Amino acid sequence: MSSKKSVSLSERQIEALRELINIGVGHGAEVLNTMLQSHIALNVPEIQLTDINELERVLYPDSTSQLSAVEMKYRGNFTGSVELIFPTEDASKMVSLLIQDELPPGEMDELRSATLQEIGNVLLNAVMGTISNIFSFSLKYSLPTYLEGDVGTLISQVEYEPGSVIICAKTRFTVADIQVEGTLVLFFSLTYFDDLLSKIETYSGFTDR
Amino acid sequence: MAEGENTMSKTDTPADYSLFDYTPVGMCVIDQNLKVQFWNSCLEDWSSIPREKMLGTDLRSFCPKLGEEYYLKRVESVLCGGTPVVFSPQLHSGLFPIRRYDGSPQVQHIKLTPLPETEARECHALFSIEDLTDLDKRIKDYRREHQTALTEISHRAQVEEELRKSLAEKDFLIKEIHHRVKNNLSLVAGLIGLQESFLHDGRDQHIFVELQNKIQSISLVHEKLYRGSDIEKINVKEYLEDLLPLLRDSSGRENRVPQVKMDIQSIILPIDTAIPLALIITELFLNALKYAFPDEKAGTIWIRFYSSEDDTCHLEVRDDGVGLPDNFDIETGDSLGFKLISNFVAQLRGKLEVGRSPSTSFDISFPRRITEKN
Numbered sequence: 111m112s113s114k115k116s117v118s119l120s121e122r123q124i125e126a127l128r129e130l131i132n133i134g135v136g137h138g139a140e141v142l143n144t145m146l147q148s149h150i151a152l153n154v155p156e157i158q159l160t161d162i163n164e165l166e167r168v169l170y171p172d173s174t175s176q177l178s179a180v181e182m183k184y185r186g187n188f189t190g191s192v193e194l195i196f197p198t199e200d201a202s203k204m205v206s207l208l209i210q211d212e213l214p215p216g217e218m219d220e221l222r223s224a225t226l227q228e229i230g231n232v233l234l235n236a237v238m239g240t241i242s243n244i245f246s247f248s249l250k251y252s253l254p255t256y257l258e259g260d261v262g263t264l265i266s267q268v269e270y271e272p273g274s275v276i277i278c279a280k281t282r283f284t285v286a287d288i289q290v291e292g293t294l295v296l297f298f299s300l301t302y303f304d305d306l307l308s309k310i311e312t313y314s315g316f317t318d319r
Numbered sequence: 320m321a322e323g324e325n326t327m328s329k330t331d332t333p334a335d336y337s338l339f340d341y342t343p344v345g346m347c348v349i350d351q352n353l354k355v356q357f358w359n360s361c362l363e364d365w366s367s368i369p370r371e372k373m374l375g376t377d378l379r380s381f382c383p384k385l386g387e388e389y390y391l392k393r394v395e396s397v398l399c400g401g402t403p404v405v406f407s408p409q410l411h412s413g414l415f416p417i418r419r420y421d422g423s424p425q426v427q428h429i430k431l432t433p434l435p436e437t438e439a440r441e442c443h444a445l446f447s448i449e450d451l452t453d454l455d456k457r458i459k460d461y462r463r464e465h466q467t468a469l470t471e472i473s474h475r476a477q478v479e480e481e482l483r484k485s486l487a488e489k490d491f492l493i494k495e496i497h498h499r500v501k502n503n504l505s506l507v508a509g510l511i512g513l514q515e516s517f518l519h520d521g522r523d524q525h526i527f528v529e530l531q532n533k534i535q536s537i538s539l540v541h542e543k544l545y546r547g548s549d550i551e552k553i554n555v556k557e558y559l560e561d562l563l564p565l566l567r568d569s570s571g572r573e574n575r576v577p578q579v580k581m582d583i584q585s586i587i588l589p590i591d592t593a594i595p596l597a598l599i600i601t602e603l604f605l606n607a608l609k610y611a612f613p614d615e616k617a618g619t620i621w622i623r624f625y626s627s628e629d630d631t632c633h634l635e636v637r638d639d640g641v642g643l644p645d646n647f648d649i650e651t652g653d654s655l656g657f658k659l660i661s662n663f664v665a666q667l668r669g670k671l672e673v674g675r676s677p678s679t680s681f682d683i684s685f686p687r688r689i690t691e692k693n
Contacts, residue, residue: 141389141393144389145389145410146410182402205409208410209409209410219458219461219462220451220454220458221407221408221409221451221454221455221458222409224405224407224408224409224428224451225407225408225409225410227405227407228405228406228407228410231402231403231404231405234402235396235401235402235404238402239401239402250435251402251403252403253403253405253430253432254403254405
C-alpha cells in the first residue's frame, strides 16, 4: 500500500532524492545570500519518508514547544503543500541574526514572521522549482502563509491528499557561526509518487554515470 | 512608442482590474516589460501620483530598486508564471518609495503574484503592498519597553541578590557577636564564681552566687540566639527548659530539692522582651528555692507561661512553700531582687500581682509585642 511503498525506497533512491533537495536548497541559499548580503549556508544532512500518521513523531518527537512554519500550497499535476518548520525560538533567533537586530530575539511578531515567510518563500520556491524542472511537473503555488502552534496543531492545518507520501528533509541553516535546524516537509500525492519514483530512478541512474 | 505615452499590454486589450480600487492595499499590475497596467486608488492616495500618469510607464522609473539584478530576477520569475514572491518589511525597505503624511518612509509588506496569461493578454504580475508602518512602530515601541522592563527586572534581581548576601553577612556577624557576648558573660560568671570561693562570709558568698546566676541567665539568652535560626528571637519554652535545671542545680541545696513543674507554651519572643523576662524568672525561681522551702523542706514550684487570645503573655510562678512574710510588700520592700522584678515588669509594660493563698504566687502579664505606644 501507499505508505509501505514510500518507506521502502532504496538507499539509492533516498540518496537521489536528498541530492535533488540539496540542489534546490543550494539555489535557495544563493538567492538568500544575494538578498541578505551576508553568508548563509544551507545543507540537508538527512531525509526521511513517512506518512501522516507518523509525521508528528518524525518531526519533533520530544517537542511540545511552539513551532513556526511557512506553508505554500500547490495545485497542478497534483495537489499538496510544502512547509518549512522551525522551533519558534530558533526561528526568532535566525531572523534576529539575518536582520542584524540590535534587540535580543523576542517572540515572533508580525514583522518577524513576515521575514520568515520570505525566507521560506525563497527556499520552498527553489526546492520545488528544482523538482518541478527535473520532473517537468507543472504546479501553481499559493502565496506563502505563516503558521504557529505545537506540532499537532500545525499538522491539523496542513492540506494534503489522503494517503500522501511525505518527505521530511532536515535543513541546517548556518548564519554567522550559529546553526539553526529546520525541516522541509513535502507532501506528494500518491498518484504521482510512482511517477516521481520512476523519475528518481532515472535521475539517480543518470547521476551515477 | 513615445515616452510618457500610456501603453497597454501587447494585445492592446486592457484588462479590467478596477476591482482593485476597492481595497486598502496598494495594488499595481505590470506586464512583461514591467510597464504599469494598473495603479489602484490606494496607490494614487499614497504616492499622490494619479493613475493616468503611471499607466504604461516602466515601474522602475518609480521604483528604482526593481532595476537591480536581484529584484529583476525575482520579478521576472513571477512574470514567467513562477511561484509568488514575498518582499518582507524587515529585509526590503523602500522598494516602493512612498512616504507617509509625516514624511517617514512607509514600511511595506509586498507580495508579487503571477496573473496567468489569458487569450486576451500575456502573463501579468500583481504587486500587493500592505502598509505596516503603524504596526512596525507599535512592535518597536513594545520591544523597547519589553527590553527596558527586562533590564529593570535583571537589575532588581541583582540588587536583591546583593541585599540577600549582605543580610546573610549581617546575620553571620550578629551571631558571632551573640557568641562572643555569651562567652564573655560566661567568663565574667566564672570570675565571679572564682572570687566567691575566696569569700568567707556566707551572705557575701550568696550575693556572688546570685549575681553569677543572673549573668548565666543572660548568657543563655545569647547562646539561644546564636544557636537558633533567628538572630533576634528566642523560643521561651526551649530557653526555660535549659535555664531552670541550671538554676535548680546551682541553688546549693544538697538533699531535698523542690520539685519543679513546668507548663510552658512554645512562644517566640524578641531579645528586648526575652532578657527582662529571663531575669524576672531567674529572680522569682531562685527566690522560691531560697526562701519557700527552709530546712530542706519538700515541695513544688510551678512555672506556667502562656499567651492569651488578646496576645498577652502570662507568667505564673507559684510554690506551696511556707508563704511570704506577713509584712512583705513588693512596692515598699527594700529587697534588691523584688526591686529588679518591679523594674523589669515596668520595662515589659506589664502588671504584677502577688497572691498569698492558698499558695504563694506571682502573676505577671505583659503584651507580647511591645511597641512604643505601649
